[in-house]
Amino acid sequence: MAAEIQTIPYRRVYVWELPVRIYHWLNALSIVVLIITGYLIGNPQAIFNANEAYQQYWFGWVRFLHFTFSYIILFNFVFRIYWGFVGNRYARWDRFVPHRWSQLRDLWETIKTDIIQTKVHGRSIIGHNMLAGVSYFVLFHIFLLQTITGFALYSSMSNSFFPRLFAWAVPLFGGDAWVRQWHHLFMWFFVVFTIVHVYLVFYHDYFEGKGTTSSIIGGWKFERDDDIKNR
Amino acid sequence: MEKNIPTIRQAMEAKGYSRRDFLLFCGLATAAAGLELSGLAQVVQAFETKARPPVVWLHFQECTCCSESFIRSTHPIVADIIFDTLSLDYTETLLAAAGAQAEKCRDDTIKNNQGKYILLVEGSIPLGNEGYCMIGGKSAEQILKEAAAGAAAVIAWGSCASTGCVQAASPNPTTATPIKKIINKPVINVPGCPPIAEVMTGIVTHILLFGKMPELDSQGRPKEFYSRRVHDTCYRRPYYDAGLFVEAWDDEAARKGYCLYKMGCKGPTTYNACSVTKWNGNLSYPIQSGHGCIGCSEAGFWDNGPFYQHLGAFPGFGIESTADTIGVTAAAVTAGGIALHALTSNLRKRKLIEKNKEESVVVAPISEETDKKEVVETEKGGDEDGKSSS
Ligand code: SF4
Numbered sequence: 001m002a003a004e005i006q007t008i009p010y011r012r013v014y015v016w017e018l019p020v021r022i023y024h025w026l027n028a029l030s031i032v033v034l035i036i037t038g039y040l041i042g043n044p045q046a047i048f049n050a051n052e053a054y055q056q057y058w059f060g061w062v063r064f065l066h067f068t069f070s071y072i073i074l075f076n077f078v079f080r081i082y083w084g085f086v087g088n089r090y091a092r093w094d095r096f097v098p099h100r101w102s103q104l105r106d107l108w109e110t111i112k113t114d115i116i117q118t119k120v121h122g123r124s125i126i127g128h129n130m131l132a133g134v135s136y137f138v139l140f141h142i143f144l145l146q147t148i149t150g151f152a153l154y155s156s157m158s159n160s161f162f163p164r165l166f167a168w169a170v171p172l173f174g175g176d177a178w179v180r181q182w183h184h185l186f187m188w189f190f191v192v193f194t195i196v197h198v199y200l201v202f203y204h205d206y207f208e209g210k211g212t213t214s215s216i217i218g219g220w221k222f223e224r225d226d227d228i229k230n231r
Numbered sequence: 232m233e234k235n236i237p238t239i240r241q242a243m244e245a246k247g248y249s250r251r252d253f254l255l256f257c258g259l260a261t262a263a264a265g266l267e268l269s270g271l272a273q274v275v276q277a278f279e280t281k282a283r284p285p286v287v288w289l290h291f292q293e294c295t296c297c298s299e300s301f302i303r304s305t306h307p308i309v310a311d312i313i314f315d316t317l318s319l320d321y322t323e324t325l326l327a328a329a330g331a332q333a334e335k336c337r338d339d340t341i342k343n344n345q346g347k348y349i350l351l352v353e354g355s356i357p358l359g360n361e362g363y364c365m366i367g368g369k370s371a372e373q374i375l376k377e378a379a380a381g382a383a384a385v386i387a388w389g390s391c392a393s394t395g396c397v398q399a400a401s402p403n404p405t406t407a408t409p410i411k412k413i414i415n416k417p418v419i420n421v422p423g424c425p426p427i428a429e430v431m432t433g434i435v436t437h438i439l440l441f442g443k444m445p446e447l448d449s450q451g452r453p454k455e456f457y458s459r460r461v462h463d464t465c466y467r468r469p470y471y472d473a474g475l476f477v478e479a480w481d482d483e484a485a486r487k488g489y490c491l492y493k494m495g496c497k498g499p500t501t502y503n504a505c506s507v508t509k510w511n512g513n514l515s516y517p518i519q520s521g522h523g524c525i526g527c528s529e530a531g532f533w534d535n536g537p538f539y540q541h542l543g544a545f546p547g548f549g550i551e552s553t554a555d556t557i558g559v560t561a562a563a564v565t566a567g568g569i570a571l572h573a574l575t576s577n578l579r580k581r582k583l584i585e586k587n588k589e590e591s592v593v594v595a596p597i598s599e600e601t602d603k604k605e606v607v608e609t610e611k612g613g614d615e616d617g618k619s620s621s
Binding site: 008042043046047048051052053054055056057059060062063115117120121156157170171174175176177178180181182185187191192195196199203207209 | 449450459460463469470471472473474475476478484492493497499500501502526529530531532535536541542553554555557558559561562565566569572573575576579580582583584587590
């Protein structure tokens with residue numbers, strides 16, 4: 001019946017520290033809320049149409065949520081940048097910015113293993129791989145553009161100093177109409193990103209069996225002993 | 232050499248206005264310039280002592296709707312600033328002189344009032360070809376530059392002079408250029424197609440009164456009239472916040488006067504005073520008469536997308552594609568790519584999957600006998616279905 005007993009030792013690796021996990025989920029929540037409310041602001045649906053104006057304020061609330069979460073996502077991100085300097089090695093800023101040859105090699109290796117799949121079995125990488133790092137780095141820039149366009153739009157309806165710091169972007173984009181247009185288009189980048197991100201988490205979990213999905217909840221990943229040694 | 236320029240009061244008296252008329256004019260000017268009533272004395276004093284400034288009004292590529300709007304200013308005395316009180320020394324549309332005489336009229340005004348005259352420009356400058364808009368053998372650019380050199384203040388009337396308007400709409404065949412890009416002097420941009428008459432008179436009054444330019448925003452527009460969006464003071468705004476929108480031009484919501492946002496109203500992206508000052512003597516404005524704002528005072532409004540649709544077309548993606556079309560396409564392509572990737576991954580990595588399964592251990596259920604003893608068995612190719620190969 002059974003062949004020889006084979007033991008494969010695994011180790012728990014504490015990858016995502018609590019602040020990183022909190023950042024991740026706050027960010028995820030903000031992105032979802034911002035996408036939904038933002039889409040509604042662009043395309044309000046004819047709901048509650050039977051009421052009179054004095055009975056409701058739903059569109060106002062949708063906008064309120066959008067503005068609130070824009071602050072949350074921004075300052076959450078500011079915190080994450082800080083954590084990129086004080087956090088553990090998996091959270092460090094240099095995991096997002098390829099600046100060493102070995103990182104470029106990792107990048108190419110990931111592309112070979114996971115994208116074009118000329119390689120079946122890739123080297124084990126703890127934390128996120130370099131391709132993921134680079135795509136987050138791109139995401140950060142789109143996020144920056146989204147922040148600029150969003151607060152630039154917001155600046156005309158706010159008396160607070162903060163959104164006004166972004167008012168310069170309006171003439172740069174050629175008026176509010178274009179700022180709005182780009183803000184809307186960038187939203188789709190986040191939609192696409194989210195789809196790919198979730199898929200790849202499932203993909204890695206399925207092929208590698210290291211607990212990728214749960215790692216962002218508990219913080220732990222599971223690595224084979226020999227993978228750790230052969231790094 | 233130059234006749235003594237009368238003060239504004241003297242000029243009005245010469246036209247037969249009484250002191251009462253003069254004071255009424257001062258009151259209106261005070262309001263137009265956005266001063267408090269306590270500023271009235273200051274205004275009266277200014278108009279009694281200040282010489283009326285000469286004005287040169289140039290027309291380039293435009294439709295004269297700015298002039299039309301201006302002469303319909305509802306405060307007739309304020310409108311008279313230009314036609315009676317100011318000395319309108321040169322304007323093609325209303326000029327009595329013709330030909331060389333008219334040219335001389337302009338040149339004299341410029342020469343004799345260096346640093347004193349106000350230059351009002353209507354229309355954009357066709358840089359594409361000198362021949363377009365050429366007057367008396369001088370290109371539009373040349374005329375503008377000559378006139379601007381000695382002007383005390385330069386005002387760009389309307390969207391043509393401020394941002395290029397319809398002539399500058401893609402593909403801009405004449406290379407229509409707003410005047411601020413041609414002269415290197417501060418320009419007061421007064422966009423709108425046309426601008427509101429009261430806004431125009433308000434700005435001229437401001438210059439008359441204070442002898443300097445009103446406060447401008449980053450796009451050169453006077454803050455007092457262009458710092459808020461049409462949307463911010465729109466009387467339909469409560470419907471917007473309540474989420475009550477017109478869905479079709481003839482639906483019940485349209486009859487009830489709900490917000491026109493979904494009909495493409497550009498109020499939320501347009502900076503102008505329409506919903507406060509309104510038009511035709513405070514009578515109405517586009518939204519009040521049931522039509523959305525088309526954003527005529529915004530830069531490049533002809534190319535900012537369809538008037539009846541909220542999101543504009545994206546350049547390079549065809550006329551009908553909005554950000555949403557692009558986004559949905561991208562999302563669909565991504566989903567397709569993912570499906571393909573999942574499929575090929577399973578095929579290409581089937582060995583890996585098998586290997587992983589081989590490594591899987593079957594943990595036997597804990598029975599009473601083996602309570603303390605760990606029983607671990609490895610089954611080749613085993614999975615929970617028990618499709619064991621051995
Ligand atoms: S009608 Fe236009 S300007 Fe008025 S509230 Fe609606 S969107 Fe804003």
